[in-house]
Amino acid sequence: MIKVSNLHKKFGKLNVLKGINTNIEKGEIVVIIGPSGSGKSTFLRCLNMLEEPDQGEVIFQGIKLNDKKCNIDQQRQKMGMVFQQFNLFPHMTIVENIILAPTKLKKENEDEAKRKAVQLLKKVGLEDKADSYPNQLSGGQKQRIAIVRALAMSPEVMLFDEPTSALDPEMVGEVLEVMKGLAKDGMTMVVVTHEMGFAKEVATRVMFMDQGLIVEEGTPKDVFDNPQNPRIKEFLSKVL
Amino acid sequence: MDFLFLKKYGWYYLNGAKNTILLTCIAITFGIILGLIFALFRLSNNKLLRYIAVTYIEIIRGTPILIQIMILYFGISQYISLPEIPALSKIIGYDSSDFMIGAAAVAINSGAYVAEIIRAGIQSINKGQMEAARSLGLGSSMAMRYVIIPQAFKNILPALGNEFVTLVKETSIVSVIGIMELTKAGDIVRGATAKGFEPLLVAASVYFCITFAASRFVAFLERRMKASD
Ligand SMILES: Nc1ncnc2c1ncn2[C@@H]1O[C@H](COP(=O)(O)OP(=O)(O)OP(=O)(O)O)[C@@H](O)[C@H]1O
Ligand SMILES: [Mg+2]
DSSP, rough: EEEEEEEEEEEEEEEEEEEEEEEEEEHHHHHEOOOOOOSSHHHHHHHSSOOOEEEEEETTTTTSSSSSSSSSSHHHHTTEEEEEOOOOTTSSHHHHHHHHHHHSSSOOOHHHHHHHHHHHHHHHGGGGGGOGGGGSOHHHHHHHHHHHHHHTTSSSSSEETTTTTOOOOOHHHHHHHHHHHHHHOOEEEEEESHHHHHHHHHOOEEEETTTTTEEEOOHHHIIIIIISHHHHHHHHHHHH | OOTTHHHHHHHHHHHHHHHHHHHHHHHHHHHHHHHHHHHHHHHOOOOHHHHHHHHHHHHHHHHHHHHHHHIIIIIGTOOOOOOOOHHHHHHHOOOOOHHHHHHHHHHHHHHHHHHHHHHHHHHHOOOHHHOOOOOOOOOOOHHIIIIHHHHHHHHHHHHHHHHHHHHHHHHGGGGOOOOTTTHHHHHHEEEEEEETSHHHHHHHHHHHHHHHHHHHHHHHHHHHHHHHH
């Protein structure tokens, strides 16, 4: 579904991605782990062109995204993204947050979009918050709404950048539950996280990044129980 | 001191105050429109648009408004004359085309300042907001329109309110091209009564009443906005 080849990205002189190659298939749950600054976020953001790669290519469903001729806005409608800081729109109610993109981009009529929004809200147990504003919600609730907002566009793949890192510990569970539910429903997911429990339980593939490269990838069993690279052992001993 | 002249000339001030308020409202409306356009130009990826915006903003802010208004009045109006709007002429009490030049000059001047206010407002919005909007598939202009600008306007409302109060005073400049607003009214009354001082005091008091009421109103709006958060 997403094919990445020879991806390079620099910020000024800082060489952040140094040649990433991978292939994400439909239905996969890819979890990316690695030390801080290793380029996980940058890689994820290159997948939907929030960062423009310097070299290499990202091909999504056969379309090269880092191409002048590619209408990136259209492709992004099929790639949901969830951020560490939620990034809900504070001047809109929850339901307005959710229906903004479907009504403006897919020309869904408002009632229809609202009905769908409420259905999705029910799934994450927040239908009573439809008319609240984001700043009336807890962090965990905000992140569940952010997930719903992305899902409202019926994306083919969901990208998560440390979705639970900004949350109080007691709220991490509720967000992970929603993500597990998504995984069960067959959503293709790429998740950057430090939640090793989630990686072990849900991932179909774990990718370990270090210094701008994918150093090792495999099933959770391979990577966690039998890591080949000494850097992974060191990293895991710190986070587990 | 003797203010008995007000009995005869008081309506000059009322008429002047009305025109001052009208000028200010027209100028702030077009100032905000111009300001928004040039703020977006300034922040755009297009080099030419950025260049146009910077030129406009720097020239306006780097030259006196008195000169700007005279250039517009004596220079440009030689070549193009604004049509008279009868309805407007009726409200202001005389030919509206000079009045429109005055309003345009103040609006063009204010637009440069408003552009900078709006630019700062847009830049103060967390960049995660733009990223979230873009990641949903919204193009950059839709993201601006639905996500960034509404938030920016909320943030800059106090600054825009300030600009409005400043403009009330700034419009006094159009008296130099003979527009009958509050300052001109004071002038006329001075001439007619041969009093040098009192007519000015009256004009100043009326200005103060307008700006005071305006700043109260702006403060009220701000409180309303805060409450709605
Ligand atoms: N927009 C940017 N401009 C300059 N440098 C950047 C930018 N974004 C990231 N970097 C730098 O690139 C490097 C990799 O950043 P990245 O965010 O991809 O790391 P990460 O693996 O996600 O780390 P973390 O676990 O801390 O989130 C870091 O050194 C970071 O400071
Ligand atoms: Mg990161």
